[in-house]
Amino acid sequence: MALPDYSALGHKEILVSLENHIVVIVINRAKYRNTYNQRTVHELNEVFDLCDRDDRVRAVILTAEHDAPAFCSGADISGGWDILWSPETLSEGDQAHRDTGGTLSVAVYRCRKITIAAVNGHAAGVGMTALQLPFDFRFVWAGAKLTFPFVRRGIAPEAVSSYLLPRLLGHSRASSLLLTGATVSPNSPYIEALYHKILPTREEVLPAAKAFAEELVANTSQVAIAYAKGLLQHPGESIEENHLIDSRIIRTLASSPDGAEGVNAFKERRIPKFTETLSQHSSPFYPWWWRLDIKHRRTKL
Amino acid sequence: MALPDYSALGHKEILVSLENHIVVIVINRAKYRNTYNQRTVHELNEVFDLCDRDDRVRAVILTAEHDAPAFCSGADISGGWDILWSPETLSEGDQAHRDTGGTLSVAVYRCRKITIAAVNGHAAGVGMTALQLPFDFRFVWAGAKLTFPFVRRGIAPEAVSSYLLPRLLGHSRASSLLLTGATVSPNSPYIEALYHKILPTREEVLPAAKAFAEELVANTSQVAIAYAKGLLQHPGESIEENHLIDSRIIRTLASSPDGAEGVNAFKERRIPKFTETLSQHSSPFYPWWWRLDIKHRRTKL
Amino acid sequence: MALPDYSALGHKEILVSLENHIVVIVINRAKYRNTYNQRTVHELNEVFDLCDRDDRVRAVILTAEHDAPAFCSGADISGGWDILWSPETLSEGDQAHRDTGGTLSVAVYRCRKITIAAVNGHAAGVGMTALQLPFDFRFVWAGAKLTFPFVRRGIAPEAVSSYLLPRLLGHSRASSLLLTGATVSPNSPYIEALYHKILPTREEVLPAAKAFAEELVANTSQVAIAYAKGLLQHPGESIEENHLIDSRIIRTLASSPDGAEGVNAFKERRIPKFTETLSQHSSPFYPWWWRLDIKHRRTKL
Numbered sequence: 014m015a016l017p018d019y020s021a022l023g024h025k026e027i028l029v030s031l032e033n034h035i036v037v038i039v040i041n042r043a044k045y046r047n048t049y050n051q052r053t054v055h056e057l058n059e060v061f062d063l064c065d066r067d068d069r070v071r072a073v074i075l076t077a078e079h080d081a082p083a084f085c086s087g088a089d090i091s092g093g094w095d096i097l098w099s100p101e102t103l104s105e106g107d108q109a110h111r112d113t114g115g116t117l118s119v120a121v122y123r124c125r126k127i128t129i130a131a132v133n134g135h136a137a138g139v140g141m142t143a144l145q146l147p148f149d150f151r152f153v154w155a156g157a158k159l160t161f162p163f164v165r166r167g168i169a170p171e172a173v174s175s176y177l178l179p180r181l182l183g184h185s186r187a188s189s190l191l192l193t194g195a196t197v198s199p200n201s202p203y204i205e206a207l208y209h210k211i212l213p214t215r216e217e218v219l220p221a222a223k224a225f226a227e228e229l230v231a232n233t234s235q236v237a238i239a240y241a242k243g244l245l246q247h248p249g250e251s252i253e254e255n256h257l258i259d260s261r262i263i264r265t266l267a268s269s270p271d272g273a274e275g276v277n278a279f280k281e282r283r284i285p286k287f288t289e290t291l292s293q294h295s296s297p298f299y300p301w302w303w304r305l306d307i308k309h310r311r312t313k314l
Numbered sequence: 315m316a317l318p319d320y321s322a323l324g325h326k327e328i329l330v331s332l333e334n335h336i337v338v339i340v341i342n343r344a345k346y347r348n349t350y351n352q353r354t355v356h357e358l359n360e361v362f363d364l365c366d367r368d369d370r371v372r373a374v375i376l377t378a379e380h381d382a383p384a385f386c387s388g389a390d391i392s393g394g395w396d397i398l399w400s401p402e403t404l405s406e407g408d409q410a411h412r413d414t415g416g417t418l419s420v421a422v423y424r425c426r427k428i429t430i431a432a433v434n435g436h437a438a439g440v441g442m443t444a445l446q447l448p449f450d451f452r453f454v455w456a457g458a459k460l461t462f463p464f465v466r467r468g469i470a471p472e473a474v475s476s477y478l479l480p481r482l483l484g485h486s487r488a489s490s491l492l493l494t495g496a497t498v499s500p501n502s503p504y505i506e507a508l509y510h511k512i513l514p515t516r517e518e519v520l521p522a523a524k525a526f527a528e529e530l531v532a533n534t535s536q537v538a539i540a541y542a543k544g545l546l547q548h549p550g551e552s553i554e555e556n557h558l559i560d561s562r563i564i565r566t567l568a569s570s571p572d573g574a575e576g577v578n579a580f581k582e583r584r585i586p587k588f589t590e591t592l593s594q595h596s597s598p599f600y601p602w603w604w605r606l607d608i609k610h611r612r613t614k615l
Numbered sequence: 616m617a618l619p620d621y622s623a624l625g626h627k628e629i630l631v632s633l634e635n636h637i638v639v640i641v642i643n644r645a646k647y648r649n650t651y652n653q654r655t656v657h658e659l660n661e662v663f664d665l666c667d668r669d670d671r672v673r674a675v676i677l678t679a680e681h682d683a684p685a686f687c688s689g690a691d692i693s694g695g696w697d698i699l700w701s702p703e704t705l706s707e708g709d710q711a712h713r714d715t716g717g718t719l720s721v722a723v724y725r726c727r728k729i730t731i732a733a734v735n736g737h738a739a740g741v742g743m744t745a746l747q748l749p750f751d752f753r754f755v756w757a758g759a760k761l762t763f764p765f766v767r768r769g770i771a772p773e774a775v776s777s778y779l780l781p782r783l784l785g786h787s788r789a790s791s792l793l794l795t796g797a798t799v800s801p802n803s804p805y806i807e808a809l810y811h812k813i814l815p816t817r818e819e820v821l822p823a824a825k826a827f828a829e830e831l832v833a834n835t836s837q838v839a840i841a842y843a844k845g846l847l848q849h850p851g852e853s854i855e856e857n858h859l860i861d862s863r864i865i866r867t868l869a870s871s872p873d874g875a876e877g878v879n880a881f882k883e884r885r886i887p888k889f890t891e892t893l894s895q896h897s898s899p900f901y902p903w904w905w906r907l908d909i910k911h912r913r914t915k916l
Contacts (some may be wrong), residue, residue: 090577090580090581091580091581093568093577094564094568094569094573094577095568097564097568098565107565107566107569110558110561110562110564110565111557111558111561112560112561112564112565115557115560115561116557118553118557119553119554119557122553127794147553149790149794150790150791150794163538163542164534164535164538164539164542165533165534165535165576165586166535166538166573166576166577166580166586167535167537167538167567167570167572167573167574167575167576167577167586167588167590168535168538168563168564168567168568168573168576169538169541169542169545169560169563169564169567170542170545170560171560171561171564172560173553173556173557173560174560175542175545175546175549175556175560176549176550176552176553176556176560177553179481179546179549180781180785180786181785181786181787182785182787183481183482183483183484183507183785184481184482184546185452185482185483185507185508185509185510186507187546188450188451188546189451189510191542191546192428192450192451192530192539192542192543192546193530194533194534202506202507205804206785206787206788206804207787208787209787209791229794229795232767232796233766233767233796234766234767234768234769234770236769237765237766237768237769237770237771238766238794240771241765241766241771241772241777241793241794242794244771244772244777245777245781245786245789245790245793245794246553248777248778248781249778251778251907252720252721252724252749252775252778252779252848253721253906253907253908253909254907255775255777255778256713256717256718256720256721256775256909257712257713257909259714259717259771259772259773259774259775259776259777259778260712260713260714260717260773261712262770262771263696263699263712263714263770263771263773264700264709264712264714265709266769266770266771267695267696267697267699267770268696268709269769271769272696272768272769272770273769274769275767275768275769275770276692276695276696276768276769279692279693279768280692280693285767285768285769287769289769304554305552305554305555306554307554307557307558391878391881391882392881392882394869394878395865395869395870395874395878396869398865398869399866408866408867408870411859411862411863411865411866412858412859412862413861413862413865413866416858416861416862417858419854419858420854420855420858423854448854464839464843465835465836465839465840465843466834466835466836466877466887467836467839467874467877467878467881467887468836468838468839468868468871468873468874468875468876468877468878468887468889468891469836469839469864469865469868469869469874469877470839470842470843470846470861470864470865470868471843471846471861472861472862472865473861474854474857474858474861475861476843476846476847476850476857476861477850477851477853477854477857477861478854480782480847480850484782484783484784484785484808485782485783485847486753486783486784486808486809486810486811487808488847489751489752489847490752490811492843492847493729493751493752493831493840493843493844493847494831495834495835503807503808547854605855606853606855606856607855608855608858608859
């Protein structure tokens with residue numbers, strides 16, 4: 014692929030930069046309380062798709078300005094619920110229901126790089142769902158007010174939150190959050206297991222996420238991370254099926270450049286230096302799962 | 315449906331009342347340590363089925379008298395294990411195995427209203443399983459002694475507890491409870507995540523559950539709660555399938571009376587007032603899952 | 616089956632004893648930091664298979680010498696990744712990928728007796744995966760350094776850890792462990808829910824595990840434990856399917872010797888004394904799940 018210049022993609026709602034293999038995305042709608050609109054999601058989708066394919070990118074951090082009114086206060090529904098769908102979807106009628114928040118969740122979930130949400134402010138609605146749940150790690154400000162407000166707005170949990178949240182935390186905590194619509198703090202027992210790290214001030218959240226990403230980028234294998242994410246997301250239906258999948262992967266990686274470097278560094282008692290990229294690596298069995306196409310297709314059938 | 319008078323249904327083992335859209339069920343067998351018998355389960359099954367269909371009911375709370383010897387000390391097995399099956403089931407022979415505790419668990423799980431167990435005393439056996447696990451929320455007295463005693467009684471975990479408990483808490487904690495049969499307190503790390511709230515005295519449990527229910531009844535949508543519960547119970551097999559389901563639901567709710575009220579209240583900066591009922595609401599795709607029939611049918615095949 | 620003498624099976628890498636229905640396995644490779652090699656896994660596989668079938672055995676404890684450098688510091692990869700496969704597998708070429716760690720995980724998982732890992736030292740790699748995750752209970756020394764190092768070694772999580780860890784702890788904690796390769800303590804919020812008990816000194820771990828096992832052996836039913844484990848591992852696809860399975864089991868156990876003893880002891884207000892064994896017990900519906908064969912078969916097809 015042609016290597017994109019992330020800061021020159023013409024984004025309006027987000028600021029994007031690539032440095033030391035880490036893409037940082039800053040939601041740039043402070044004067045709208047960082048509410049989500051169609052263009053924001055469109056731009057985010059584009060960046061996550063690019064990061065997935067760009068070998069230079071090892072980690073993606075999503076954050077906001079730490080002095081914005083919120084990390085993301087959800088969709089701006091002052092004009093009605095139509096904000097949840099793209100104009101194309103809306104024009105196709107009621108059968109075309111894919112909400113853009115859900116498409117973003119899927120795009121982040123499918124990104125094979127390390128993904129981190131650096132939640133340095135309050136979060137509600139899509140700010141809790143698509144902008145946090147599909148990420149590998151979540152860093153958060155201890156003072157953030159966090160809300161899944163759906164049942165208090167007459168709608169249901171969106172952006173695949175009913176799939177992701179119970180898997181992340183278990184059903185007891187997920188029910189306490191999704192069925193109440195309550196506002197909680199990161200230290201609440203209902204939600205604390207969602208976060209990799211809770212920071213005392215807003216200013217500390219992004220630097221902590223960056224330092225964490227830098228350490229992982231320096232010391233982990235891009236290929237190994239992609240397979241590990243694939244295994245966590247698609248472990249097989251049984252312990253036996255998982256054994257057939259993970260052993261096949263390890264057998265392949267054992268003779269790959271990064272696998273060889275891992276063993277050599279061990280023998281030589283030094284830190285490994287991994288250089289293999291996803292586009293260099295090919296495997297006849299990746300992906301090992303069936304990827305359901307979620308695109309809507311207009312049809313007369 | 316004809317609107318039932320809950321306090322005049324001729325129940326013997328439970329006391330039932332409906333007030334402010336909340337049904338409160340009190341187990342009324344204090345002199346038998348609130349043990350479970352066939353009639354208790356039969357009466358509870360009937361109430362949960364009615365509450366599911368009665369639009370007036372927004373929440374169901376199950377509790378006991380706070381000065382009873384126990385919230386529920388399990389099945390009264392002094393006459394043998396036959397207490398676990400209905401007389402009709404027993405008469406059909408060994409192939410007819412559906413235990414009544416399991417049927418109650420399924421009835422509570424399928425109830426589309428907010429369900430709360432207010433555990434204001436000790437609980438064992440079915441008092442831990444059918445009377446707690448299928449509920450959306452559990453409130454408990456900090457001093458309660460809690461036991462899943464099955465492996466210490468020569469039988470296996472019953473009433474779908476082997477399905478529900480690992481989903482609620484994860485397998486590590488579920489094994490620590492179900493494979494030991496140990497007696498634990500609500501503050502034990504093995505079980506604390508099961509509870510929405512732990513109260514210091516027995517007297518406080520029901521009022522806390524009621525206040526919680528009243529707030530939810532006042533500020534959430536009946537239809538949205540039913541869909542949210544459906545999504546948590548039947549999220550689809552993959553993130554993509556969940557996206558297809560939840561987006562379809564949101565698209566429908568966006569043009570429903572409660573969805574409209576949610577958006578209008580937001581615009582007008584006021585608290586929403588939801589009035590739609592489940593029987594007014596109809597949808598061509600609800601339920602979106604296949605509901606397995608669990609009734610036993612005598613057959614000569 | 617012929618009753619094995621566990622201490623006379625010619626094991627070289629492990630010490631095995633049977634006392635009071637409890638098999639204790641001690642990893643006997645202190646001078647190699649208790650690293651795993653082919654023979655260790657082969658011997659462990661054999662013992663877990665025997666324990667599964669030997670009626671005398673009620674519980675199996677895996678531990679190390681408390682003054683060894685580690686409980687298990689993983690595979691000894693100083694000779695390369697080939698250590699992960701048996702010589703037979705290696706000779707069959709790249710299609711033969713079943714790693715021995717994975718086969719051990721499956722053997723422990725399938726053992727129908729109570730299984731306990733007594734982790735009285737540091738643990739890494741297979742020492743975290745096959746030697747801990749498939750067990751029913753884990754006891755650990757508070758000072759243990761615990762690591763899933765895979766992504767820092769250029770390979771993916773092995774020995775079915777991507778299947779077991781998220782089920783045990785939820786996906787949020789599992790990602791924090793498997794995608795970082797960080798070294799954590801048992802009291803870390805990322806991992807503490809993995810452990811049934813955390814002990815302050817290395818010396819206390821095995822005695823605590825033994826006392827726990829002795830109490831369970833004395834007071835639980837061998838048959839009930841096997842069914843409870845089966846239900847936790849194979850609960851059915853839905854709440855309804857679980858109801859059909861668990862009720863069928865309870866109906867059977869209610870008329871079994873251990874089930875009868877459970878009820879009789881209750882009536883007579885005494886502690887039950889269970890004597891039924893797995894080989895005495897037979898059931899037309901056990902196992903109720905499809906057991907995938909994981910053996911590799913060389914074929915010209």
